[in-house]
Amino acid sequence: MPPAFTSQPFHGHTCPFAPGEGIVPAQSLRRLGRAQELALTVCSLACKPSPPPGERTATFVGTGMGESGSSARFLHDILGPDPLPPRPLDFINAVHNSIASETAVVLGLKGENCTFTHDAVSFELALSRAAYVLQRGKMDRVLVCGVDALTPFAAVLGPGYGWWSDDAASPRPILGALGTSRAAPGEGAGAFLLARAEDATEAEALARLLVTAVRPLPEKNVAACDPREEVAFIQATLARAGVSLGEIGFVLLGANGNPAWDAVYANVMAELAKSLPEKTVCGVYKHRCGEFHTAPALGLALAVDIVQTGTVPETIACVAPPRPDRPIATVLLYHVTASGYHSVCVVAS
Amino acid sequence: MNSVAVTGMGIVSAIGWSPEETQAALDAERSGLGPLTLFPSVQDLDSPVGEVKGDPALRSGLDSGGRTEHLAVWAARQAFENAGLSTCPAPLRQAAGLILGTCTAGTGDTEAFLEQALHNRDADPRRLDRNGCACATHAVARPLGLHGPRATVSTSCTSGAQAILLARDLIHEGQANIMLAGGADALTRLTLSGFASLFVMSSENCRPFDAERKGMNLGEGAAFLVLESVEHARKRGAPIQAYLVGAASTCDAHHRTAPPPDGEGIRRAMLDAIEDAGIRPRDIDYINAHGTGTRDNDPAEGRAIAEVFGDQVPSVSSTKGFFGHPLAAAGAIEAVVAILALRHNKVPANIGFTTQSADTPVRVTSHPITKKIGVALSNSAGFGGTNCCLLFENASQRNT
Numbered sequence: 001m002p003p004a005f006t007s008q009p010f011h012g013h014t015c016p017f018a019p020g021e022g023i024v025p026a027q028s029l030r031r032l033g034r035a036q037e038l039a040l041t042v043c044s045l046a047c048k049p050s051p052p053p054g055e056r057t058a059t060f061v062g063t064g065m066g067e068s069g070s071s072a073r074f075l076h077d078i079l080g081p082d083p084l085p086p087r088p089l090d091f092i093n094a095v096h097n098s099i100a101s102e103t104a105v106v107l108g109l110k111g112e113n114c115t116f117t118h119d120a121v122s123f124e125l126a127l128s129r130a131a132y133v134l135q136r137g138k139m140d141r142v143l144v145c146g147v148d149a150l151t152p153f154a155a156v157l158g159p160g161y162g163w164w165s166d167d168a169a170s171p172r173p174i175l176g177a178l179g180t181s182r183a184a185p186g187e188g189a190g191a192f193l194l195a196r197a198e199d200a201t202e203a204e205a206l207a208r209l210l211v212t213a214v215r216p217l218p219e220k221n222v223a224a225c226d227p228r229e230e231v232a233f234i235q236a237t238l239a240r241a242g243v244s245l246g247e248i249g250f251v252l253l254g255a256n257g258n259p260a261w262d263a264v265y266a267n268v269m270a271e272l273a274k275s276l277p278e279k280t281v282c283g284v285y286k287h288r289c290g291e292f293h294t295a296p297a298l299g300l301a302l303a304v305d306i307v308q309t310g311t312v313p314e315t316i317a318c319v320a321p322p323r324p325d326r327p328i329a330t331v332l333l334y335h336v337t338a339s340g341y342h343s344v345c346v347v348a349s
Numbered sequence: 350m351n352s353v354a355v356t357g358m359g360i361v362s363a364i365g366w367s368p369e370e371t372q373a374a375l376d377a378e379r380s381g382l383g384p385l386t387l388f389p390s391v392q393d394l395d396s397p398v399g400e401v402k403g404d405p406a407l408r409s410g411l412d413s414g415g416r417t418e419h420l421a422v423w424a425a426r427q428a429f430e431n432a433g434l435s436t437c438p439a440p441l442r443q444a445a446g447l448i449l450g451t452c453t454a455g456t457g458d459t460e461a462f463l464e465q466a467l468h469n470r471d472a473d474p475r476r477l478d479r480n481g482c483a484c485a486t487h488a489v490a491r492p493l494g495l496h497g498p499r500a501t502v503s504t505s506c507t508s509g510a511q512a513i514l515l516a517r518d519l520i521h522e523g524q525a526n527i528m529l530a531g532g533a534d535a536l537t538r539l540t541l542s543g544f545a546s547l548f549v550m551s552s553e554n555c556r557p558f559d560a561e562r563k564g565m566n567l568g569e570g571a572a573f574l575v576l577e578s579v580e581h582a583r584k585r586g587a588p589i590q591a592y593l594v595g596a597a598s599t600c601d602a603h604h605r606t607a608p609p610p611d612g613e614g615i616r617r618a619m620l621d622a623i624e625d626a627g628i629r630p631r632d633i634d635y636i637n638a639h640g641t642g643t644r645d646n647d648p649a650e651g652r653a654i655a656e657v658f659g660d661q662v663p664s665v666s667s668t669k670g671f672f673g674h675p676l677a678a679a680g681a682i683e684a685v686v687a688i689l690a691l692r693h694n695k696v697p698a699n700i701g702f703t704t705q706s707a708d709t710p711v712r713v714t715s716h717p718i719t720k721k722i723g724v725a726l727s728n729s730a731g732f733g734g735t736n737c738c739l740l741f742e743n744a745s746q747r748n749t
Contacts, residue, residue, distance in 0.1 A: 054602060055617070064481060066503070071539065075460060078542045080467045091543030092605055092732070096452060096482065096503035101733020104602045110614065113600035113735050114511055117482040118501040125500050129515070132522055153459075153480060216490070216499050339483065341499075 020044075028106045033067040033093045035149040035189075036102050042191035043103045043145050051107040052193065056140040058111035059104045060129050061147065062122030064293020066096035066115075069151040099147060111139050120337035122146065123190075123294040124214040124345065131212055134196050146297025147189035154185050154292075183256040186290020190297030192304075207304040207347045210330075211241035214343040222336055225264050227271035230342065234272065234334060237344040245275040248346075249328035250306055251282040252299055252316065254335035256291040264336055279326075283318040296335050300345060303331040307349040352592040352626075352742065353520050354582040357432025357575030359424040359531075360685045362672040363399035363568055366408070367427065372689050374671060375697040376717060381672050382554045382566050387536055394541060396550035399568025399673025405535075411488060414479065415457030416569070418488040420678075421449060421533035424571035425489045428529060432575035433587055439494070441585070445575075446497030446525040447490050448516045450508025450532035452677040454485035454501075456539050485533055497525045503677065506639070506731030507598070508532050509572065510680025510739055514596040516576050526581040531573030532681035540676065541567060547606070549643050555674075556701035557640030557667035558647045558713045565641045568673025572681035574688075591688045592742040594724070595626025601734030607645050608730060612653030615639070615728060615736040619657045622726070622738040631661050633740070634722040635696050637687045638713070639730045640667020641674055642701075650728065651709035663726075666699035666714045680729035684739055687725040691743040695719050 019037035020029045024044050029037055039061065051057070071094035077084040092098060097115040104113050112133065116125040123146030130142040197208055215233065217225060235245060251272065255265040269282050289298050305313055310327030312318060322328070333345040360367065363381025364374035374381065382397040405419035414422075425447075429435055434442050458476040466472035483501040490499060498519050504511045509532020516530030534540075544550055544567060551564035574593075582589055599621065601614035608614065623630060639650055647667075654662060668686050675682055690696060699713040723746045729737045 059600065074543065075463050075539060076467065078538060079460065079464045086542045086546040088546040091546055095505050095732050097505050097733045097735065101605060104600045104734065105605065108602050110600050110602045112598040113504065113733065115503050116500060117503040118486065119481055119483045132518060153477060216496055218496065
């Protein structure tokens with residue numbers, strides 16, 4: 001690890017398990033960087049019991065930072081005061097699409113292979129592309145993954161993103177007034193195998209992805225976000241899938257403990273509540289995983305869990321207790337990013 | 350057919366700052382490859398490179414950002430103006446979307462930060478804020494005032510072509526009527542040292558498909574196309590320069606860096622693009638090959654072309670002998686080269702080629718040929734086994 005970074009304060013949420021252990025053959029994990037390991041682990045799980053047919057399966061990965069631990073190592077070697085011979089493996093891993101390509105090689109996926117590297121909406125862009133190629137019949141299956149690993153770069157970037165909560169290790173609800181003073185950095189990966197609804201058997205189908213959308217905000221300044229315009233964006237996205245706000249049973253938000261951003265979520269939620277069914281509950285999840293560019297992939301995994309069980313898992317912090325007498329069938333995910341984007345995703349049972 | 354109109358182009362590479370300068374260099378068979386001057390030599394590298402001559406920062410007008418961003422902004426602005434968008438009503442212009450393919454956006458700033466930090470100088474952490482690929486996309490969108498769909502993709506050497514494919518599909522989906530799409534990459538120490546460590550760089554100008562080829566030369570540059578739905582382009586009276594009639598993307602799932610010897614993945618990409626366009630292989634008059642000049646790429650691509658086209662292989666050339674391999678920008682730069690071939694009815698030369706290689710069953714065009722070109726195919730392939738194929742149709746052919 002480059003020594004220049006090690007003096008930085010570093011409180012973050014790291015994945016609490018050894019990636020791949022017991023899931024991916026050890027030989028496939030050799031010579032991989034951390035983001036690659038995380039992605040290969042969740043992609044292998046998503047494809048169980050066996051990978052789908054190769055030529056008609058696409059692989060779309062969203063990653064804000066890519067395998068930047070490898071690029072940091074490579075650059076450290078060649079740019080230091082006493083340069084070392086460059087290690088080819090670090091260079092190969094440092095290429096942004098090394099995560100998607102390694103996954104494709106191990107799982108034998110030969111369809112379109114694309115890596116979206118667009119800040120905090122990288123995963124949502126990958127998901128949108130997946131929906132498109134399935135709807136158009138270009139592919140039969142799509143493996144979609146969102147992944148980012150904690151790297152030395154995060155230590156330096158953190159303050160700019162409002163990261164670095166001193167109490168990050170203690171999970172707590174973080175929505176607006178309930179929360180912490182800052183966000184905590186995190187890492188993780190989520191993967192989903194998607195098929196057209198008509199092609200998936202009842203046993204295979206965990207949930208339905210009704211619609212997903214991601215757009216630049218009219219203004220890059222997130223604080224200037226107009227809640228009414230945000231609700232209009234959400235409603236327009238739902239309308240594409242023939243869904244109304246009245247059908248939404250739970251709203252999962254990307255609030256992360258940074259008061260400036262959480263205020264945006266709180267304001268949008270207040271506006272949204274005017275059109276949601278009475279007692280529709282909202283919740284947050286980043287107090288568990290920390291903040292990273294592709295955290296929405298974990299949000300989507302939680303949303304799928306909710307519509308599968310009809311209940312909200314304890315992982316999610318809700319602003320009010322969900323009503324146990326009302327199973328949740330439809331979940332709306334909403335995120336707004338510091339780089340000036342908003343995204344919506346709706347899943348249903 | 351699934352076609353969209355190409356109504357604007359912008360390009361910068363080692364052979365020029367515009368489509369006109371590019372065409373002039375192609376006509377004159379003038380290579381832009383030469384010694385590295387941008388920074389001190391890397392790991393005793395003795396390979397010529399395709400540096401962009403002049404100062405991209407001056408041309409872009411940006412007061413911050415790295416070399417990749419400057420190149421991207423210059424090429425994007427050219428394409429925008431070429432499509433007549435800079436004088437269009439603001440709402441039409443603002444609704445346009447943007448997709449950029451890049452590998453090195455932000456890398457220059459990251460290198461500068463690390464160099465300062467590792468040499469105990471004051472390192473400015475704001476440099477790392479431009480560490481992500483999307484910084485170049487934001488740099489392009491901001492001055493042009495684009496508010497439509499926006500994305501950054503990084504699929505190594507197919508990035509620029511993949512961006513064009515994705516933009517075409519967003520138009521088909523109805524997400525936008527106008528999309529700016531392309532690729533940009535500058536020379537960096539990361540990429541120069543990286544490819545040198547793989548021993549794939551040639552100590553002389555590259556000679557794609559030649560029996561005596563010794564490897565590749567890195568290059569840099571940027572190119573953008575303005576894609577537009579045909580109805581929209583006609584309605585606003587935009588100059589249609591070509592049609593993007595087919596596109597497809599595949600993955601080898603074979604090896605991290607090497608293609609399968611039979612070129613199976615790029616063969617599928619070509620066949621899928623041809624099917625997507627609803628045409629036959631024999632309708633294609635020119636192939637701009639990926640042709641890097643490496644030991645592995647050229648025979649694999651050559652075998653794939655031979656299998657797709659049988660005994661009716663059209664004119665084939667790789668133009669990397671002119672500007673080197675500009676990585677993520679390659680697919681977009683070569684898309685512009687393919688469109689120039691259509692517009693001028695001229696096949697560019699595969700410079701450096703003198704001797705047919707026994708392992709490559711395709712004969713390339715060693716000097717420019719003037720002939721009627723109705724449809725041109727542009728191949729891209731990259732690390733991780735990504736392949737992307739684009740098909741362009743001559744605008745005058747359809748108009749007649």
